[in-house]
Amino acid sequence: MNKIGVIFDLDGVIVDTAKYHYLAWKELADDLGFEFTEEHNELLKGVSRVRSLEILLEIGNISISEEKKQEYLVSKNEEYLGYITKMGADEILPGASELLDALDNVGIKYVLGSASKNAPLILKQIGLFDRFAGIVDGNSVSKAKPDPEVFLIGAEKLNLTPKQCVVFEDAIAGIEAAKDANMISVGIGDENTLKEADYNFNNLTEVPSDFFEKLATLN
Ligand code: BG6
Numbered sequence: 001m002n003k004i005g006v007i008f009d010l011d012g013v014i015v016d017t018a019k020y021h022y023l024a025w026k027e028l029a030d031d032l033g034f035e036f037t038e039e040h041n042e043l044l045k046g047v048s049r050v051r052s053l054e055i056l057l058e059i060g061n062i063s064i065s066e067e068k069k070q071e072y073l074v075s076k077n078e079e080y081l082g083y084i085t086k087m088g089a090d091e092i093l094p095g096a097s098e099l100l101d102a103l104d105n106v107g108i109k110y111v112l113g114s115a116s117k118n119a120p121l122i123l124k125q126i127g128l129f130d131r132f133a134g135i136v137d138g139n140s141v142s143k144a145k146p147d148p149e150v151f152l153i154g155a156e157k158l159n160l161t162p163k164q165c166v167v168f169e170d171a172i173a174g175i176e177a178a179k180d181a182n183m184i185s186v187g188i189g190d191e192n193t194l195k196e197a198d199y200n201f202n203n204l205t206e207v208p209s210d211f212f213e214k215l216a217t218l219n
């Protein structure tokens, strides 16, 4: 069997923070006087905070100064922090804890590969911070997903080659990044949306118990 390692995205894979991002962005859109729907919010999944603001402003057809943008990035994050500082272990998505336990049991290492600058705080809130062999987040990268940088740094932290890494992602931008990094990609969520992924599951409870063993033999 060959050695493999796992890189987990955070938002939408380990926890459902999209609802809090939505509420915080919607507050800004309300202030700016345009409608921001949950469908619009789908466009922000997996992309950086700065890019999210740009998309939001495009939706509202609003053009503002760089200074104003910085101001909105800060106020949106303050609003978002209000939600995530109330999070607890009960918000870990079904199957996530069990999957980490299963990986620990067979000695497969895993790291985090997230676009979020709040990733360490969220992991601490839900009690999973110490479980990861490394954390790559929005503070450690210069290029956001779909650029593969976040996952390539993850592979370095695992001390593995990209081909030995398995990426769990819920966003199209993340699957694209994993593929560009030459890694095995697992789409978590709607199979049609994530059809580019090598494997698809609706959620982490569906990952078969022999999944990693099989991958290690194929690899
Ligand atoms: C990603 C989310 O994980 O993190 C995006 O899917 C979000 O929706 C991005 O914009 C950045 O998050 P943060 O916490 O740095 O604003």
Ligand code: MG
Binding pocket: 009, 010, 011, 012, 013, 045, 046, 169, 170, 171, 174
């Ligand atoms: Mg995600």
